[in-house]
Amino acid sequence: MSDFPLLSAVTFAPLLGAVFIFLFVKGGQDKKGKHAQRIAFLASLATLALSFLMLNRFNPADTGFQFVERFVWIPSFNIAYIKGVDGISVWFVMIAAILTPLSILSAMGSVKTRVKEFMIAILVLESMMIGMFTSLDFILFYVFFEGVLLPMFLIIGVWGGEKRVYAAYKFFLYTFLGSVLMLIAIIAMALHLGTTDMTAMMGGKFPKEMAVWLWLAFFASFAVKTPMWPFHTWLPYAHVEAPTAGSVILAGVLLKMGAYGFIRICIQMLPEASRHFAPMMIGLSLVGIVYASLVALAQTDMKKLIAYSSVAHMGYVTLGIFSFTRQGFDGAMLVVLSHSFVAAATFLCVGVAYDRLHTREISRYGGMATNMPRYALVFMLFTLASIGLPGTSGFVGEFLSLQGAYLVNGWFAALAVLGMILGAAYMLWLYRRLFYGELIKEDVRRMPDLNKRELAMFAPLLALVLWIGIYPATFRNVYAQSLEKALGEIQGVGHD
Amino acid sequence: MRKVWKRRWGKFRGLGMINPQSLLITLPEIEIAVFGLITLLAAAFCGARVTRHIGVLAIISFALAGFTLFCHLRLHFLLNGRLPVFAFGTQFVDDGFARFVKAIILVASSLSLLLSWSYFEKDGSERPEYPVLILFATLGMMLMASACDMLSLYVGLELQSLALYVLAAFRRDDARSSEAGVKYFVLGALSSGILLYGISLLYGFAGTTDFASLSFALRGQVQATPGIVVGMVFVCAALAFKVSGAPFHMWTPDVYEGSPTPVTAFFASAPKLAALALFTRFVLEPMSGLTAQGHQAILFISVASMLWGAFAGVAQTDLKRLLAYSSIANVGYLLIGLLVGGKTGVQAILIYFTIYALGTLGAFAVILCLRRGGKAASSLADLSGLSRTHPLVSLAMSVLMFSLAGIPPLAGFFGKYFLFLAAVQTGWLPLAIIGVLSSVVTAYYYLRIVKVMYVDESASPLDPLPDWGVRFVLGLSSLAVVGITLMPSPLxxxxxxxxxxxxG
Structure with a gap:
């Protein structure tokens, strides 16, 4: 273990960038905005470099937490600053570190007002997200978990679309309501064990009656965050109104915080209660998958369509986790990875069209394959990945997740497959409406194809999507041992 | 038993002559009283042109009292507990709790004096009595923090209240300020009457006014007599009026809105803490034997304040009114600490209040920044577009609002965390759940302030920022909130x- 506090560096590098921008860049128009953009981009790249260093030094064979840092924070309440990652959280950190520079790239083209403030908000957001995935003290975890809300509230509320204020409130109050209940659960757990160290809480140390209530409190928080049907109603609004960069982070990272919470807290700390509630979770996941897919079919707004598809895809994550099978767990992790990149990419794709025509109405477009061939190709690839075509990232995860569901009950898998079919329907239909047909609309004809900045935005995502699709072992090797341990813990708990 | 006897003996000895030790213990209060009298004479003879000087003198006296408090602390430490904690019999107690509360009161009073630095001058109603009244109100509050007898409790409370009634009506030319003063005075006098009636009932049935003896007398009883219960409820109601807990909160929104803004800032910080300290001492000392009856009353006040403060605040359009409802809700949370009792409860109250006072003083500083064409503005819409014209002010305001809402990572979260931790620890889980849920509702109106600043377009330009006093308070409070966020440990x-x- 090296002495360098790598995880703190990864966590606070973006914050440092934000402070730098705040202090040294004057908030003006045009030229000053460029400075802020560049500094923010550099800061996020530095974070990415640091997190690659972390991934490189990570030892997959070790199932414990690595790069652990420990400082006493509030000694009289036994609260400490503890950081550490295992094979699971290391990927969540990577997702945040990869998507932030890309969203800043996209914001360079689309955010025209208050550029400086936007860059500060997005860097603070990155800090909070990474901080949350690397925290091993429950209070620290909660602080970062909630800290995400503030910058996101501002990103949606200030730079969003027409109904941004409503969307921002809804986003904030929904998630806040969920997480205050989590706070009570954290307090109860801390009092039960006398510490807020998360590693000390793992392995089912809570009596069953208590665990059930704790689990429900955490469920309130994570189900809203993930989001699971029927707690998803904030998501379409937040996604539609958020600026593209905000949607990318929202779909790519914020939703994954729910999944992370389910794995880290519900599964690892409250395994018995998780078993108890597994039928409900599987039920909600299945309903979510089918319902969200059907609703997506009916959308006329591009962003709303993709927002509902996110709900469906996250359904596969919870389905996989709560099948308690190796395949299901594996599938959930891979869907998390895949959906982060694919959803980010599809939102970026929508953003490209939106930047040019400033509308999200699907019917306003059409025939773009003729004048924007590169855009059409990129969009096609991500559409296929979203559908889950073999060879793309979407396939591996959803296949494994389905397999996990099948091992529990064949009907579950059958229902979940329906979601995949519907997914193909709404995504391909969207593609047809956007890119095929006659190019008759004058303003659509005048839209330029992707520029270099936009290509630079899509290239790494495309590479990642194909990489996961073709050789998922690269990713799997890192988290396999940690996930196996979590699986062992939950399988060790007897059935009711 | 022996302890009580000893205290009583001390009381009789204290009645005969003034004990030099008592003078030493009450030195901070004596300092403020002396300064108050000097400035009163100066104000009477020199008139409005010495207002500034009197203000400076008042702040110096606060600093001096603070320094004396610190010396007391060292003295207690050096003498290792041999310095007596009681003065004038058992009227006055100088323990760690009182010192902490007094320190916060002194800071809050100084900051609210700074807030008024040029406020009255701009409105042409500058009067030298203002700092003098603040001085006497602070003296009353310090007595309240140390009151250990029903009599000193009443004297301290009245000294503070009388000064506050005048402060509320300080702008005589302004109808709303006068209305606020009258309203506060009439209702305040009523609550003082109820308090006095409660005290006399307690005295009649327990035979003493001293807290320790009261506690002793009440603990021995198996069944509390109705007289004692009624007396206690009366005292609780009067104190709930002073801390503005629902359903005794009616005066708060009107008085907050009508009073001049620096006065409102003062109301929301120091007097509230003093009354709360008094409430805490009253509930945890004389009433400790009557928890079953006392808890019912406080539980009701706490829940009603949390819910009413949260839901009624949602509809407000005036910032000062909104902060009044916010203070009602916060009193609801603070009373949870009172119900919890014990070390954890008191600790949680003190942490929570310190952070709340910082947040609320800073918020009033922001309201003082809002002036259009020389006239003070305080509606929510006046904040619109503030982030464009005054980015730093709006950033500070957002930090304070998020802190008040209790959203991590800001300091307000720690206040709520320790409070709810204490509540869950002692089995008040339902109360903690009501608390967090109502805090979601309050988050809505704090967020609305942030939204108005960042999202809405500004109507017309604001006047340039006021003098350094307001800016200093704003900067200090927001930096302190950030500082507590990073290093909560010292607090x-x-x-x-x-x-x-x-x-003990």
Whole structure:
């Protein structure tokens, strides 16, 4: 273990960038905005470099937490600053570190007002997200978990679309309501064990009656965050109104915080209660998958369509986790990875069209394959990945997740497959409406194809999507041992 | 038993002559009283042109009193507890709790004086009595923090209240300020009457006014007599009026809105803490034997304040009114600490209040920044577009609002965390759940302030920022909130020490 506090560096590098921008860049128009953009981009790249260093030094064979840092924070309440990652959280950190520079790239083209403030908000957001995935003290975890809300509230509320204020409130109050209940659960757990160290809480140390209530409190928080049907109603609004960069982070990272919470807290700390509630979770996941897919079919707004598809895809994550099978767990992790990149990419794709025509109405477009061939190709690839075509990232995860569901009950898998079919329907239909047909609309004809900045935005995502699709072992090797341990813990708990 | 006897003996000895030790213990209060009298004479003879000087003198006296408090602390430490804690019999107690509360009161009073630095001058109603009244109100509050007898409790409370009634009506030319003063005075007098009636009932049935003897007399009883219960409820109601807990909160929104803004800032910080300290001492000392009856009353006030403060605040369009409802809700949370009792409860109250006072003083500083064409503005819409014209002010305001809402990572979260931790620890889980749920509702109106600043377009340009006093308070409070966020430990430890000092 090296002495360098790598995880703190990864966590606070973006914050440092934000402070730098705040202090040294004057908030003006045009030229000053460029400075802020560049500094923010550099800061996020530095974070990415640091997190690659972390991934490189990570030892997959070790199932414990690595790069652990420990400082006493509030000694009289036994609260400490503890950081550490295992094979699971290391990927969540990577997702945040990869998507932030890309969203800043996209914001360079689309955010025209208050550029400086936007860059500060997005860097603070990155800090909070990474901080949350690397925290091993429950209070620290909660602080970062909630800290995400503030910058996101501002990103949606200030730079969003027409109904941004409503969307921002809804986003904030929904998630806040969920997480205050989590706070009570954290307090109860801390009092039960006398510490807020998360590693000390793992392995089912809570009596069953208590665990059930704790689990429900955490469920309130994570189900809203993930989001699971029927707690998803904030998501379409937040996604539609958020600026593209905000949607990318929202779909790519914020939703994954729910999944992370389910794995880290519900599964690892409250395994018995998780078993108890597994039928409900599987039920909600299945309903979510089918319902969200059907609703997506009916959308006329591009962003709303993709927002509902996110709900469906996250359904596969919870389905996989709560099948308690190796395949299901594996599938959930891979869907998390895949959906982060694919959803980010599809939102970026929508953003490209939106930047040019400033509308999200699907019917306003059409025939773009003729004048924007590169855009059409990129969009096609991500559409296929979203559908889950073999060879793309979407396939591996959803296949494994389905397999996990099948091992529990064949009907579950059958229902979940329906979601995949519907997914193909709404995504391909969207593609047809956007890119095929006659190019008759004058303003659509005048839209330029992707520029270099936009290509630079899509290239790494495309590479990642194909990489996961073709050789998922690269990713799997890192988290396999940690996930196996979590699986062992939950399988060790007897059935009711 | 022996302890009580000893105290009583001390009381009789104290009645005969003034004990030099008592003078030493009450030195901070004596200093403020002397300064108050000097400035009163100066104000009477020199008139409005010395207002500034009197203000400076008042702040110096606060600093001096603070320094004396610090010396007391060292003295207690050096003499290792041999310095007596009681003065004038058992009228006055100088324990860690009182010192902590007094320190916060002194800081809050100084900051609210700074807030008024040029406020009255701009409105042409500058009068030298203002700092003098603040001085006497602070003296009353310090007595309240140390009151250990029903009589000193009443004297301290009245000294503070009388000064506050005048402060509320300080702008005589303004109808709303006068209305606020009258309203506050009439209702305040009513509550004082109820308090006095409660005290006399307690005295009649328990035979003493001293807190320790009262506690002793009440603990021995198996069944509390109705007279004692009624007396206690009367005292609780009067104190709930002073801390503005629902359903005794009616005066708060009107008085907050009508009073001049620096006065409102003062109301929301120091007097509230003094009354709360008094409430805490009253509930945890004389009433400790009557928890079953006392808890019912406080539980009701706490829940009603949390819910009413949260839901009624949602509809407000005036910032000062909104902060009044916010203070009602916060009193609801603070009373949870009172119900919890014990070291953890008192510690949680002190932490929570310190952070709340910082947040609320800073918020009033922001309201003082809002002036259009020389006239003070305080509606929510006046904040619109503030982030464009005054980015730093709006950033500070957002930090304070998020802190008040209790959203991590800001300091307000720690205040709520320790409070709810204490509540869950002692089995008040339902109360903690009501607390967090109502805090979601309050988050809505704090967020609305942030939204108005960042999202709405500004109507017309604001006047340039006021003098350094307001800016200093705003900067200090927001930096302190950030500082507590990063390093909560010193505050937490100090509060624990204070709570230990209180309960032995």
């Amino acid at each position: 937490v430890d100090e509060a624990l020490r204070a709570a230990r000092g209180f309960l």
